[in-house]
Amino acid sequence: MTYICINIKYTLFSTSIEGTNQIGAGIKNFIITHHHNLVAAIALIAFSVVVLCSFDSGQAMVQNPLDLKAEAVPDSLLEKMSNTNNYTLSGSILPNEGFTNSLIAIEGINIGHAIELSNALRFHVDFRFLKAGEKFKVVYDSTKTKIVEFEFMPDVVTTHKLTKDSSGTYSYKEISLPVETKFRFITGKIETTLNQALLDNDIPRSTSQVVNGILECVVNFRSDARVGDQFTVYMEEYYYYSKKLSGGKIHYVSYEGKRSGFHEAFRFDDVDPLSAYNAHYTKDGKALIHSALRLPIDKIHVTSPFGGRRHPVTGKRSFHSGVDYRGHIGDPVYAVAKGKIVYSGYDKLNGNKVVVKHTDGTKTYYLHLSKRLVKKGNSVVARQQIAKLGRTGRVTGPHLHFGIKSSKGKWVNPLLKRMIATPKLKAEKYARFLTQVEETSLKVNEYREKNKIFTLSNL
Numbered sequence: 001m002t003y004i005c006i007n008i009k010y011t012l013f014s015t016s017i018e019g020t021n022q023i024g025a026g027i028k029n030f031i032i033t034h035h036h037n038l039v040a041a042i043a044l045i046a047f048s049v050v051v052l053c054s055f056d057s058g059q060a061m062v063q064n065p066l067d068l069k070a071e072a073v074p075d076s077l078l079e080k081m082s083n084t085n086n087y088t089l090s091g092s093i094l095p096n097e098g099f100t101n102s103l104i105a106i107e108g109i110n111i112g113h114a115i116e117l118s119n120a121l122r123f124h125v126d127f128r129f130l131k132a133g134e135k136f137k138v139v140y141d142s143t144k145t146k147i148v149e150f151e152f153m154p155d156v157v158t159t160h161k162l163t164k165d166s167s168g169t170y171s172y173k174e175i176s177l178p179v180e181t182k183f184r185f186i187t188g189k190i191e192t193t194l195n196q197a198l199l200d201n202d203i204p205r206s207t208s209q210v211v212n213g214i215l216e217c218v219v220n221f222r223s224d225a226r227v228g229d230q231f232t233v234y235m236e237e238y239y240y241y242s243k244k245l246s247g248g249k250i251h252y253v254s255y256e257g258k259r260s261g262f263h264e265a266f267r268f269d270d271v272d273p274l275s276a277y278n279a280h281y282t283k284d285g286k287a288l289i290h291s292a293l294r295l296p297i298d299k300i301h302v303t304s305p306f307g308g309r310r311h312p313v314t315g316k317r318s319f320h321s322g323v324d325y326r327g328h329i330g331d332p333v334y335a336v337a338k339g340k341i342v343y344s345g346y347d348k349l350n351g352n353k354v355v356v357k358h359t360d361g362t363k364t365y366y367l368h369l370s371k372r373l374v375k376k377g378n379s380v381v382a383r384q385q386i387a388k389l390g391r392t393g394r395v396t397g398p399h400l401h402f403g404i405k406s407s408k409g410k411w412v413n414p415l416l417k418r419m420i421a422t423p424k425l426k427a428e429k430y431a432r433f434l435t436q437v438e439e440t441s442l443k444v445n446e447y448r449e450k451n452k453i454f455t456l457s458n459l
């Protein structure tokens with residue numbers, strides 16, 4: 001059976017700064033063709049999702065947990081579509097739940113269908129950035145048993161659409177409405193807190209959190225922030241007609257105070273939008289927050305998040321002590337920070353396992369490896385390859401289970417953990433970063449000159 005996906009994306013070009021804009025719409029098409037025995041793949045992946053949950057939490061294995069036969073969805077839950085004989089079932093991402101769990105939670109949906117849809121979309125959508133409330137819609141045919149379409153709408157301009165043909169093959173399309181990008185500078189003085197100053201400038205809370213997160217790495221707000229300190233943010237904002245959309249890349253942040261001194265942070269855009277290196281750095285390339293330099297693999301696709309999750313079959317809650325990253329057998333696995341190997345061995349449950357103890361007492365865990373490249377007692381540096389990704393232990397598919405234990409012995413969420421060390425961009429990435437720094441600095445300086453804003457950097 002053939003698995004075909006088509007990705008249509010409108011690429012937007014925006015050339016101006018502040019206010020006036022030009023939009024050019026281009027269309028990027030690419031077709032990726034995979035050959036799969038779809039049914040077997042779905043059954044295997046679905047089965048592994050279910051089984052992995054129970055293994056990771058140390059629970060007993062569930063025998064044959066899936067019922068892929070679907071019963072008709074009750075009429076009371078469906079909405080009839082106009083102009084077709086199809087019906088829709090709607091839902092949204094639940095707080096603190098992943099995609100699959102949010103789908104399974106829809107009343108009336110068949111679990112097999114939910115997992116099938118989640119796995120089909122997983123190839124195209126980065127499930128790391130899900131937000132509660134994002135909507136999806138399952139479209140059934142007139143029998144109310146067969147899925148014909150599925151739509152996931154993370155925002156008002158984006159629809160990820162899966163269409164199922166009669167042979168059971170899903171094709172994928174991303175539909176993006178034209179979005180206008182506006183560049184915006186925000187400067188201000190601190191009267192109470194930076195957060196308040198940003199909110200006063202109509203910066204959404206999610207963005208101000210990112211700005212705060214970046215600056216917290218370089219400024220000790222508790223001891224060094226003062227009334228009258230000055231900040232600058234240079235960012236992108238997106239509009240659909242006059243409606244401002246959420247999100248927006250932050251290209252630059254600076255903070256300056258008598259006590260804190262002058263600090264600035266620049267965004268690095270790697271070639272691949274999924275690259276773990278897309279993040280903010282100091283001018284000399286030192287990683288600030290959200291830096292994926294601290295991540296253990298090159299490409300980040302979380303297939304199972306940290307924390308409590310509802311078991312798809314038993315409905316029981318279980319605890320997942322780390323995150324699962326999808327990958328291929330043999331993919332390099334890196335130490336996320338400098339440290340010492342305190343365990344390198346094999347056991348039936350975890351397979352090949354490596355544990356690194358870092359200088360601050362934090363320990364990181366790498367499980368299910370196909371090959372361990374370090375021995376107990378070895379010292380490692382950040383980003384050093386310590387193993388190869390695998391599928392050893394009680395798992396059914398290749399992935400890396402990555403866990404972080406605090407110095408107090410408590411499991412923490414690896415996706416939220418701040419830097420353990422501060423690695424730097426190197427070589428070719430650093431060179432590209434410097435070009436981006438130059439471009440950004442040019443715009444920032446232009447803006448400062450035009451508005452007569454003086455900082456320690458341009459005095």
Ligand SMILES: [Zn+2]
Nearest residue numbers: 056323324401
């Ligand atoms: Zn796991």
